[in-house]
Amino acid sequence: MIARCSLLLVLLTATAGASAQIYRCTDAEGRKEYTDRQVRGKACVLLDLPNAAIPAPPPRELPRPRAQGASPSASAASPAPRTSPSAFPRVDVAEQKARDADRRQILTDELNAETQKLGELRREFNNGEPERRGDERNYAKYQERVANLRDAIARSEQNVQALQREIANIR
Numbered sequence: 001m002i003a004r005c006s007l008l009l010v011l012l013t014a015t016a017g018a019s020a021q022i023y024r025c026t027d028a029e030g031r032k033e034y035t036d037r038q039v040r041g042k043a044c045v046l047l048d049l050p051n052a053a054i055p056a057p058p059p060r061e062l063p064r065p066r067a068q069g070a071s072p073s074a075s076a077a078s079p080a081p082r083t084s085p086s087a088f089p090r091v092d093v094a095e096q097k098a099r100d101a102d103r104r105q106i107l108t109d110e111l112n113a114e115t116q117k118l119g120e121l122r123r124e125f126n127n128g129e130p131e132r133r134g135d136e137r138n139y140a141k142y143q144e145r146v147a148n149l150r151d152a153i154a155r156s157e158q159n160v161q162a163l164q165r166e167i168a169n170i171r
Contacts, residue, residue, distance in 0.1 A: 022047045104170050111163040118156040125149045 025033045025042040038044040091099075124130055130149060136142040 100170050104167060107163055107167050107170075111160065111167065114156060114159045114163060118153065118160060121149060121153045121156055125153060 021036060023035055023038055023044040024047055025035060025039045025044040027033070027042050033039070033042070034047075035044075125146075128146065128150075130146060132142050133145075136145065
């Protein structure tokens, strides 16, 4: 609550004028408070803040609606924004193929690791009847672990499918 009030005070003080002074006061327990005056019993430091006013951006022109009956060429006077500027950096074919090969290798490695993890989870799950551990004397703990294993298997299967889709999308 104090932090919200002090933040509000900082914002109000910053907008009040450029001549306002802001102090950061720290009490014995290390809590900080921002205020416009020094507080007794606290170590206060005057902050040197620049003018907090930010100029508004210039207004941008909105497209004008076409009058009824006006020809389509009337709206063609303002050029449409280009989706790809001519100065846009291009990557040559060989470099792109190398990047795609690196990406394919990384995704294949991730797919192999996720497939291995999925196999281990399925072995531990043991068709819905994993072996009980010594710390699972309470049946609810066992059921919770079984549910967590089921969720982990579902997530791992989704990860495998997503990785396979990503690999298939590489050119």
